[in-house]
Amino acid sequence: MPAPAVGIDLGTTRSVVAWLGPDGRPETIPNAEGDRTTPSVVLLDPERAIVGTEALRAAVAEPDRVAELVKRDMGKAAFSKKLGGKAYPPEALQSLILAQLKRDAEAVCGPIDRAVVTVPAFFDDRRRRATRDAADLADLKVTEMINEPTAAAVAFGTRRGYLNAEGAAEQREQVLVYDLGGGTFDVTAMRIEGLDFKVLATEGDVLLGGADWDARLADYLAEAFKAKHGLDPRTDPSGLRRLLREAEAAKKSLTALSSTTVTVEHLGQAARIPVSREQFEELTSDLLARTLFTSKQVLKKAGMSWDKLTRVLLVGGSSRMTQVKTALQQESGLEPDASVSADEAVAHGAAVMAGLLRDRTARRAAKKAGRPIPPKSTSGLSVADVCSHAIGVEVTDPTTKEKRTHVLIPGNTSIPAEKSMQFRTVRAGQAVVTVNVTEGADAAGRHGQPVGTVVVDGLPTDATKPVPVSVTLRMSASATLSVRAEAQGKVAEATLERDSGLSDDDRARWRTFVRDDGVAV
Known part of the structure; x- marks a missing residue:
């Protein structure tokens, strides 16, 4: 039986695992709680590490033990804050998330030791290397690392709407993938012809995402609360975490509603603060403008323009915001395509790529050994990416x-x-x-x-x-x-392994840390 073809979208705020099911189509693997996405949050409890929803809930009560937005610190020597008074490398914290995702996947598809893992298109070598190291600490081999917008385009193309039964585009598609996640932003221009997916240009911002919209609204709420009670909830870590949670909830409400009311509580005082969608969009207009500027730069580098696009694909949970859809429709004249789950598209594309890699390896091995060549479990599409x-x-x-x-x-x-x-x-x-x-x-x-x-x-x-x-x-x-x-006449050549930022001793130490379920070492 072939090894499971697994793809992992290791997100800044939420992560998703998918695999190619028995019918050869990508399927999301639910976590132990039955949810299709897992918060990328780690609680370093004194007894063990906790990943996911429970860790997210603990962020208010124990903010000094909870790590969030770890992905933004990948490539750095240490995570941006100490946890329980101790410093941790981002790779170790990210590996705890990967280890949990691996366990969840194995509960559905059996033992796995490898996966295709996605990264933001604009991740540089240090961040990509750190991501591989995190997987290694979790005893997970990264068979290939692909860019998130590329994976999303593959998922859209193979699952929805504009490919034929063989997985080929019947006409040339010129696609813009707009990927606004919780903590990072990527945009990619791609051309699809037949079975060929060719990335033309990609750009991004590893420090821009939905969390910045939350923070902007949280500041507005804090100032309104301060004006009424003379107190600032941002001065207390637990108060700030509660405020950010309320801001995120309000942001989601304003996607469906034209206005909402947020209750802010701090030090025994409370205030109900109304917020309209118009106010929210005004507060965050510069953030949206940054994404549009980057999108225009990508189109320019790809030799394309808005009016030459045939599709605009929305990826990432934060792309659901009304202002995003409205702005992209105004720029392109197209209705943005959200036909594949914004949260799951990247993992699904990674699973398709995992299947392609598995098939290629199996077919080469069979051919070399003179055995019958196994059939392909996925379409024969090819994906050409770019050097970011x-x-x-x-x-x-x-x-x-x-x-x-x-x-x-x-x-x-x-x-x-x-x-x-x-x-x-x-x-x-x-x-x-x-x-x-x-x-x-x-x-x-x-x-x-x-x-x-x-x-x-x-x-x-x-x-x-x-x-x-x-x-x-x-x-x-x-x-x-x-x-x-x-x-x-003298020659030197090498494949650059891009050595880990962790020493051998540190790698052994943090591998033990992960295997011992986050017990401090």
């Missing part, structure tokens, strides 16, 4: 002697991609050449983040002038990066 950030090498400016990045693979380049370029050593007689690969540099070659290094050594030292150095960067369809450098 520019990749280049660090060079020394001959005039200023300053270090900067020379980009070889620009951001939004379709992958797989390969680019070669010739440089020169800094000085004559140089015995060693160090090629530092960076990611995410701006147009001026600044602010690149280190990714990896290869070293060409043993060069003859009798050269009387700088010698040529040829550098080739390759990025595979699964975003694996390799580099080859050659100088004076």
